[in-house]
Amino acid sequence: MTSCSSYIVILLVLWSGNKLYANGCYTSIISFGDSLADTGNLKQLAFKTNKVISYLLPPYGETFFHQPTGRCSDGRLIIDFLAESLGLPLIPPFLNDERSDDVVELGQGVNYAVAGASALDSSFLEAKGVYNPMTNVSLRVQLAWFKQSLPLLCANTRDCKHLIGSSLILMGEIGGNDYNGPFFSGKSIDEVKSYVPLVIDTIISAINELIEMGARTLVVPGNFPIGCNSAYLTLFGSQKEKYDPTTGCLIRLNEFAEYHNELLQTELNTIRELHPNVIIIYADYYNALMQIYRSPHKFGFTNGALKACCGGGGPFNYNSSMKCGYAYATVCDQPNTYVNWDGVHLTEAAYKHIFKGVFQGPYTTPQFNSLCPTSISSTGERQNIELNVRNSRFIYRTERA
Ligand SMILES: *[C@@H]1O[C@H](CO)[C@@H](O)[C@H](O)[C@H]1NC(C)=O
Numbered sequence: 001m002t003s004c005s006s007y008i009v010i011l012l013v014l015w016s017g018n019k020l021y022a023n024g025c026y027t028s029i030i031s032f033g034d035s036l037a038d039t040g041n042l043k044q045l046a047f048k049t050n051k052v053i054s055y056l057l058p059p060y061g062e063t064f065f066h067q068p069t070g071r072c073s074d075g076r077l078i079i080d081f082l083a084e085s086l087g088l089p090l091i092p093p094f095l096n097d098e099r100s101d102d103v104v105e106l107g108q109g110v111n112y113a114v115a116g117a118s119a120l121d122s123s124f125l126e127a128k129g130v131y132n133p134m135t136n137v138s139l140r141v142q143l144a145w146f147k148q149s150l151p152l153l154c155a156n157t158r159d160c161k162h163l164i165g166s167s168l169i170l171m172g173e174i175g176g177n178d179y180n181g182p183f184f185s186g187k188s189i190d191e192v193k194s195y196v197p198l199v200i201d202t203i204i205s206a207i208n209e210l211i212e213m214g215a216r217t218l219v220v221p222g223n224f225p226i227g228c229n230s231a232y233l234t235l236f237g238s239q240k241e242k243y244d245p246t247t248g249c250l251i252r253l254n255e256f257a258e259y260h261n262e263l264l265q266t267e268l269n270t271i272r273e274l275h276p277n278v279i280i281i282y283a284d285y286y287n288a289l290m291q292i293y294r295s296p297h298k299f300g301f302t303n304g305a306l307k308a309c310c311g312g313g314g315p316f317n318y319n320s321s322m323k324c325g326y327a328y329a330t331v332c333d334q335p336n337t338y339v340n341w342d343g344v345h346l347t348e349a350a351y352k353h354i355f356k357g358v359f360q361g362p363y364t365t366p367q368f369n370s371l372c373p374t375s376i377s378s379t380g381e382r383q384n385i386e387l388n389v390r391n392s393r394f395i396y397r398t399e400r401a
């Protein structure tokens with residue numbers, strides 16, 4: 001035998017000053033949004049008000065956490081996969097009684113997203129007779145929470161702007177509930193369409209405010225194709241509706257989501273021009289999910305794409321009076337073969353594929369991986385580590401393969 005052995009470099013810890021860096025790109029994730037990103041805020045709000053919410057009951061959480069965590073899925077969400085890929089811990093919810101003085105944990109991210117949250121203030125929809133049974137938290141409230149937590153977040157630094165600047169800010173998805181509520185209470189598409197510019201303005205103002213506070217990298221996701229959603233298919237499906245022949249989705253509602261996304265992207269371009277030093281990444285959740293609806297079997301969704309895993313029966317296994325979590329609703333055996341979890345939200349398996357398409361694939365503008373490749377736990381592109389650590393002191397160890 002020759003002594004020709006190969007070595008692999010195992011990256012242990014990247015250090016910069018006394019701060020633990022995950023991959024040299026972002027020190028933390030700061031997240032705003034709704035049920036697509038909530039990792040436990042609504043749960044805390046519901047405990048405080050003794051509210052019973054189906055999302056907090058089994059079988060929610062059954063796949064990964066083995067208990068309900070407040071995530072609206074059977075398991076992890078896109079933000080969980082993102083945190084993992086950046087080498088960060090799961091992002092704790094802002095409202096968290098269990099958190100004591102754990103500034104280190106806070107320092108690696110905080111999640112302000114609340115399931116059910118709207119972009120617009122709750123008073124806007126209430127004035128139109130649309131009441132949100134889940135929460136009155138809006139994007140403005142989440143931003144107020146963020147400002148309120150800055151003294152704690154920045155307790156260990158003299159330069160709070162820098163800390164915000166080195167964080168990845170996940171702005172959304174938000175806005176979906178500004179449409180869900182009105183649609184589900186019978187407002188016409190034309191009326192709901194008139195809210196879209198207001199929703200976009202609200203998101204854009206929040207982004208501008210965060211940039212003022214030091215934000216340098218923001219990921220802004222668009223809306224999902226709601227015309228493929230089990231709840232929308234159940235509530236809007238009829239012989240008069242036009243369906244996309246390849247997917248079976250409702251064309252009018254998908255066009256509505258595209259309208260929101262186009263307006264959002266136009267406004268993001270304006271911010272990019274005004275702030276050339278800020279990286280604004282549009283995350284195309286719509287098309288990352290559409291590719292799955294177009295060929296579900298390719299992604300392992302052998303039970304089709306449109307029928308929910310957990311629900312109260314009917315063609316799409318969705319019945320608003322027998323929701324997943326409540327008695328009489330049934331749950332499928334293999335959630336990872338379904339795209340849709342509970343009629344409204346997706347399964348962990350679907351979120352994982354969307355995460356891959358967006359953060360490791362082509363569905364971001366500019367491409368997320370080109371800015372700061374997620375290295376260690378993702379695709380094994382270890383050569384990228386060299387690029388990431390240019391400005392950081394790092395410790396590594398070589399081992400015999
Ligand atoms: C939301 O509801 C709570 C409890 O009813 C109330 O105290 C709070 O002021 C409301 N917030 C907004 C923004 O409407």
Ligand SMILES: *[C@@H]1O[C@H](CO)[C@@H](O)[C@H](O)[C@H]1NC(C)=O
Nearest residue numbers: 312313314318319320321322
């Ligand atoms: C939903 O469930 C209720 C109660 O069992 C039933 O009366 C109703 O017909 C169901 N609706 C649909 C659309 O299946």
